[in-house]
Amino acid sequence: xxxxxxxxxxxxxxxxxxxxxxxxxxxxxxxxxxxxxxxxxxxxxxxxxxxxxxxxxxxxxxxxxxxxxxxxxxxxxxxxxxxxxxxxxxxxxxxxxxxxxxxxxxxxxxxxxxxxxxxxxxxxxxxxxxxxxxxxxxxxxxxxxxxxxxxxxxxxxxxxxxxxxxxxxxxxxxxxxxxxxxxxxxxxxxxxxxxxxxxxxxxxxxx
Numbered sequence: 001x002x003x004x005x006x007x008x009x010x011x012x013x014x015x016x017x018x019x020x021x022x023x024x025x026x027x028x029x030x031x032x033x034x035x036x037x038x039x040x041x042x043x044x045x046x047x048x049x050x051x052x053x054x055x056x057x058x059x060x061x062x063x064x065x066x067x068x069x070x071x072x073x074x075x076x077x078x079x080x081x082x083x084x085x086x087x088x089x090x091x092x093x094x095x096x097x098x099x100x101x102x103x104x105x106x107x108x109x110x111x112x113x114x115x116x117x118x119x120x121x122x123x124x125x126x127x128x129x130x131x132x133x134x135x136x137x138x139x140x141x142x143x144x145x146x147x148x149x150x151x152x153x154x155x156x157x158x159x160x161x162x163x164x165x166x167x168x169x170x171x172x173x174x175x176x177x178x179x180x181x182x183x184x185x186x187x188x189x190x191x192x193x194x195x196x197x198x199x200x201x202x203x204x205x206x207x
Contacts, residue, residue, distance in 0.1 A: 107157030108207070111150050115164075115203040118147050122168060122201040125183035136199075137176035143168040147203035159205055169200040 122143045133142050147166040151159045170176065171185060173196040180186065189201035 105157075107154055108159065108205070111154035111157060111159050112205045114150055114154070115147060115205050118143060118150075118203040119189070119201045122203075123187050123189045125186060126180045129180065133180065135177050135179050136170035136174050139180060139199075140168045140170060140176070143201070143203070150203070150205065154205075163205055163207070165202050165204045165206065167200050167202040169194040171199050172196050174199075 122139070129139070130142060133139050144166055147164065147168070151161055151164050170178075171194055174185075185197055185199065188197060189199045191202050192200065194200040
């Protein structure tokens with residue numbers, strides 16, 4: 001019976017098993033993936049020729065990136081300008097209102113002084129009275145009318161009819177048709193109820 005011998009390769013490996021493949025190429029000869037030359041050329045051409053995207057595309061790209069530092073600075077500056085303008089407007093309004101109030105108060109005081117001056121004029125002697133004032137009826141009518149006009153002249157200061165106390169009455173011992181022939185009686189005019197020898201002369205403005 002013939003004997004069978006199993007031959008073993010000299011290398012000591014089973015010939016039926018394929019040997020592992022070893023990359024024997026030199027390191028410098030290996031190929032590493034790099035940027036696509038076509039895309040790179042396209043990006044370079046777009047940068048060289050300028051960004052020709054539509055405004056909508058640019059806005060979309062900018063929105064995706066967010067606001068730039070310059071845009072934030074512009075926004076902050078605009079807000080600060082609006083705030084400063086608001087402060088100036090408020091100051092102007094306050095100043096105008098203060099001036100109006102001060103002017104109104106000054107006019108009201110002027111109305112009060114005018115009323116006092118009318119009383120002074122009513123007490124003057126007969127020779128210093130207007131020519132139209134001949135008797136006690138003329139005297140009452142003249143100064144009541146003059147005092148009543150104050151609410152019209154100083155109406156812008158808030159002077160109203162109920163603010164004016166207007167009373168010019170002859171003495172109780174005189175008739176309306178009696179002439180003004182006694183300067184002492186005129187000068188004796190009082191603010192209260194008229195009496196014998198004392199007419200009433202009142203023209204006051206109260207708040």
